[in-house]
Amino acid sequence: MKVTEHFDRESEPLISYEIIPPKRGGSADQILGVVEELMPYEPPFIDVTSHSAEVEYKQKDDGTWTRCVKRKRPGTIGLCxxxxxxxxxxxxxHILCKGFTREETEDALIELNYLGVENVLAIRGDDNGYEKSISGNRSRNEYAVDLVRQIQDxxxxxxxxxxxxxxxxxxxxxxxxxxETHFEAPNLAWDIMRLKEQVDAGADYIVTQMFFDNEYFFNFVDKCREVGIEVPIVPGLKILKRKRHLRLLPKYFHTEIPEELAAEVDAADPDDVERIGVNWAIRQARELMEAGVPGIHFYxxxxxxxxxxxxxxxxxxxA
Structure with missing residues (x-):
């Protein structure tokens, strides 16, 4: 069933989850066990992230360095x-622009279609230091809108x-x-117009990057509706559970930690941080549900x- 069909047939907000494939050489049993733990909560769908190749430099015995390119977490299609x-x-x-040619993307989509997978998330992907070389008879999608157009084609x-x-x-x-605006965008209005291009190209729904202040989400939705974006917009939430998240989440995900939450976590015993994060996420989720969101997506x-x-x-x- 399509994600949008799940939203259409339910009167209450749905709760979905996003998981990551195991590292190269790892077993799928652990991540499948995570899904099994979620089964009592009746998840309508599960997102599975995708990862392109990355560059690593390893020092050899003679002291020189060698450049290695590899995918640390292959297996998205098999895990799905x-x-x-x-x-x-x-x-x-998740289907990425970065690190894949359009030809590889087409092959992946054909495989997913054969498997009966009906949903994909089209994203540009992070810059991981590796720029895939493209031969003369191949091509790439530069931006998410290009990827959406390929899928719609x-x-x-x-x-x-x-x-x-x-x-x-x-x-x-x-x-x-x-x-909270993509970190490469000059402002939120510009960013939303790029998002509208993706919707106009055929995107069926939007799921947001994590945030910890619901006012950012409500403002974002209002501005999306003002420019004519009418598809479902699903808030994405992350549970803060370690003190180091105060530094790492803003650094890597460009999200702001509210003063109240940051102060409480900073002053807390490390063993108490998860409880604080859980309570904050519960309050966030309840407020979002009361506002009528189609669902909540947990990272x-x-x-x-x-x-x-x-x-x-x-x-x-x-229940």
Whole structure:
């Protein structure tokens, strides 16, 4: 089932989750165990992140350095297939511009279509220091809007090659939004117009980057509606559970930690930080639900322990 169909058929906000594939050489059992822990809370769909190749420099025995390029976390497609087969839950694999050619993207989408995966999240991806070389007969998507257009072309039966009697795909396409403005954007208005281009190109819904102040989200939604963006906008939440998150989350995700939350965490015993983060996330989620959001998307990555403390009381209230 498509993500938008899940939203349309439910009267209460849905709660979804985002996980990360295991590192190269790791077992899928641990991350499949995370999904199994979430099953009592009836997740409508699970997002699975994707990662392009990265550059690493390793020192050899003679003291010189060698440049290595590899994907640390392959397996997004296989993990989606395993989750859908084992748990009968829809998955949303992330499809990236960065690090992949349009030809590789088309092949990945064909595989997902064969597997019956109906949803994808189209994003540009982070700059990880590796720029994939492109041969003369290949091409790349520079921005998320280009990727959305490629997926919509396939939904209309148009592939990179001129194929006879090509079967169209039928993907529901999500894209990312930034309530606090993408760090490369000059301002929020400019950023939202780029987002509108993605919606006009065929994106079906938006899921936001994490935030800790709901006012950013409410303002973002208002400004999206003002420019004619009418698709569902799903807030993305992260549970702050370690003191170092006060530094790392703003640094890597360009999100602001509210003064009240930061002060409470900074003054707390380290063993008490998770409780503070859980209580903050519960308050955030309840306020968002009362405002009528279509769903809440939790970034949990590789553990369900903390998020269960947030969703369990909410699940009991709905039940």
């Amino acid at each position: 297939a395993a989750i859908e087969a084992r748990f009968d839950i829809d998955t949303v694999p 396939m939904n209309e039966g148009t592939y990179l090659e001129d194929l006879m009697d090509a079967e169209p795909t039928d993907f529901c396409v999500g894209v990312g939004g930034y309530p 949990i990555m590789s553990s369900a322990d903390t998020v269960k403390k947030v969703v369990e009381p909410m699940h009991e209230e709905v």
